[in-house]
Amino acid sequence: MRFTRTFPIVVSGPSGSGKTTLVEKVLDRVHLLRRSVSATTRAARPGEIEGKSYFFVGEGEFETLKTGKLIEWATVHGHAYGTPREFVEKTLDSGVDVVLSVDVQGGRQVKKAFPDAVTIFILPPSYEVLEQRIRRRAADPAGTIKTRLENAREELRALPEYEYAVVNDGFEEAVSALCSIILSERHRRARYEKEFLDKF
C-alpha cells in the first residue's frame, strides 16, 4: 500500500547520456508512474497519438498556454515544447507519480512549481564517451556537433543542483538505480500523509 503523497520526478542529462531510453524502461517497470505529456507546435509524426505522445497545438494556442498554463517551455529546432501544469497536477492527484524528461532550465522551473520534486541527472560514463556518442550520430553536420557538445558542457554544469546522479555505464544497472530512487522516495518520511502518521 502507498502511504505517501505523489511527486514529480525530473530527469535531465546531456544529449548522448541515454536518458530517453532509460526513462522508457523505467516507465515499463515501475507501477503507478507516468511520463508527462508535453504540448508542442510541431506536427504529429506517423504513429504519434494526440494526448499520449504530445498535445499537438497551434502557435496561437501555445501562446495562450504560455500565460500561466505551462510549468516550463523551450524552443527546439524552431518548434515550441512545454509542460502543461494541469496534466501533471491531475496525474499526481490520481495517485500516479510523473516523470518529466527536461533540460536543466526546465528542471529548475519544475522544482520551482513543485518543491517536492525529485531531481535526477543522467551522466555518461565520461565526457569522452559522451563526445564519441554525439559525434557518432552521423546525420549531424559538423556545426550541429559543435553546438551539441557546447550544450552538453552547459548541461553538465548544472549537476550540483540535482539530488541524484546516475552514471549510464551499464543499461540494466542504470535502470535499476532509477527505479530504486523512485521507490525509495515513496518512503521518505516527509512525504507521508499526516493522517497516517497521526495514528501512531
Add this chain to the structure above:
Amino acid sequence: MRFTRTFPIVVSGPSGSGKTTLVEKVLDRVHLLRRSVSATTRAARPGEIEGKSYFFVGEGEFETLKTGKLIEWATVHGHAYGTPREFVEKTLDSGVDVVLSVDVQGGRQVKKAFPDAVTIFILPPSYEVLEQRIRRRAADPAGTIKTRLENAREELRALPEYEYAVVNDGFEEAVSALCSIILSERHRRARYEKEFLDKF
C-alpha cells in the same frame, strides 16, 4: 561500478515492528552491505560466533571501550551492548556500507558520529497491530508487556527525526523498500567522489 562514498544505515523501530527479520533479508539481498557487529557483556549463546555475532567482552573491557571507542551503547536486561567505532569505520573504508539496528537513542549517536548516515524507521501497520504483536509474545509477564508498550510509544515519538519510514505491512514489499533506499542513496549526488565528478 560504485562512484559514491560508503555510508552507515541506521534502522530503528519499536519492538514488534519486525525490524530484525527485515534487516536479515536485506543483508542477504544487497551486495557490499554488512551488519555492524556490537560489543556486549552478555555471554555467547550456542551458535554465536565471536567477531561475527558479537564481540564478547568483560565488564572491565566494556568500560574501557566506553572511553571514546563506542559510537553508542545501551543496557538491555542488565547487559551492556555497544557499537565499536573502529569496526564501522574499517568496514566503510573497505567499500562496504554498514547497517546498524539501533534504538532511537543509538540512532541519534550514530547520526552525530556520521552525519551522512541514512536513517530509516520501521513502522508496524498500525499501533493496534504493534500492541497485538507485543501482547502475543506469551513469554512476557504483564509488567514487561506494559514496559514494552511504553517503550514502543517512546520510540515512535522519534519518527520525525528519521529520513525514511517503511511500513511493515507486507514482508516482501518492506524488504524491497529497504533495498531500494540503500541502492538509491548510493546514487545521491552529494555522495559522489569529487575526483569522479571533476572529470565532467
